Amino acid sequence: MHLGFLIIYICLFFCFIYFLRSNYEKTNISGAYAGITFGFLLYYALIPILLIILEGKFLMANNFGPLVKYVYQKDDVSIAVSIIVITFGFFAFHLGYVFSSKYKLRISNFQKRKIKYKIHSINSLKIFTIIGYGTFLIGGISFLILINSLGGILNALTIGEKFRGFGETALSDFVGVNTALLFIPSRLITVTPIIFYFLLINRKNKMDKIVFSLSFPFAILFFLFNAGRAPLIIYLLAFLYIFLKRYTKKVWIKIFALGIISLPLLDVLDKFFIFLSTNQWYEIKVNYLSYIYQFTHPFKSVVNLRGIVTIEDYYFGSSVFRDIFSILPKINFDPLFFEVSEYFYGTNWSSIGGVPTDLLTYGYFQMGIPGVISLLLMVGYLTGKIDKTLLLLPQNKSRDFISVVMATNISGVIPSADLSSLLRGNVMLISISIILFLTYKQQNKNK
Secondary structure, eight states, X not given: OOHHHHHHHHHHHHHHHHHHHHHHHHHOOOOHHHHHHHHHHIIIIIHHHHHHHTHHHHHHXXXXXXXXXXXXXXOHHHHHHHHHHHHHHHHHHHHHHHHHHOHHHHHHHHHHHTXXXXXXXXXXXXXXXXXHHHHHHHHHHHHHHHHHHTTSHHHXXXXXXXXXXXXXXXXXXXXXXXXXXXXXXXXXXXXXXXXXXXXXXXXXXXXXXXHXXXXXXXXXXXXXXXXXHHHHHHHHHHHHHHHHHTTOSOHHHHHHHHHHHTTHHHHHHHHHHHHHHHSOOOOOOOOHHHHHHTTOHHHHHHHTHHHHOOXXXXXXXXXXXXXXXXXXXXXXXXXXXXXXXXXXXXXXXXXXXXXXXXXXXXXXXXXXXXXXXXXXXXXXHHHHHHHHHHTTSOSSHHHHHHHHHHHHHXXXXXXXXXXXXXXXXXXXXXXXXXXXXXXXXHHHHTO
């Protein structure tokens, strides 16, 4: 790729950093806007920069064939289209956010009138408490039944590695179909520690401590069972952020640096799960090219938009409704990642592994660049509403905690934007969004 493209991506990188810092200075939260913007920065700016700089090393390696074919061998027009889509997409997102949140006016009004919204009021805490106990009971009981049906914790961890991903093995192969369905509500146990940690910050309650102490190990166990190495690390980030903020400044820079250094830890966890499944321990080799490659699929898809999507493939927004209906029993529409996966790996893609649909590709499927703009405007509008609600929380570490939880979870929408997968899988993002919405309504009643 030309040096000119490198300069453009570097400009985009610093542009994203500018908007990220500017938003934080105005809101003082790491919320939904920060999560989406960081996703743009990582997947659509930093990754292209690294791919261009390390082009020689990737070409010399023998195990990055898809990257060579679908990025390095693409023509200049495809790269230029990716830049246009990324730029239009981000500024549409920012415009939707500004229109929705109107944060300048809101923060100015808060400062002038010194209005303080007390989330620790009895009525508001009821929302967190009710949903917290609901997730604990439903998620905890479902997960216990599932683990017991699988023969205990060690067997469950071994089986978890086998049914993960796009392979032909399913959880229902090890337990009954009805029991396998408990996997869906079991996800709720991961939300419980987040809610009760928030409650512990705002009130002193023995039951809150007990529920948090019980649910936290269950949440870790669920991530291990689901073979979610990266999701587990992301899950723990919010707790790490609160811990580091006590002792240092510029926490996110230190976490990002720590994350890069700790990338080999994912290999250790990967080999651990393989060991549980096969009883064989494989040698761990540190290869940062392979780590970078794991983050390349959103950019790879955007570079190949003209091949993945044609005018005849436009959905004109219908895929949104298809995805929503797909979560209902006995209704099944193929998600868009089926088409993306088939483009890269052919009709046999399920035996190799699928490619999730990133946010820009999902928008492009609707109606090309206008589809990207429309989708990102909507995403910006929703993130603005979320951040506006986060600003209603008390200015203590509980708001920091929930904001970081929101940021880390919503950033996952960038690499995997299929709505059906989001509704089924990202229970944390959905649960926290519901809590914030109900909290916002409760605050309006108490004005």
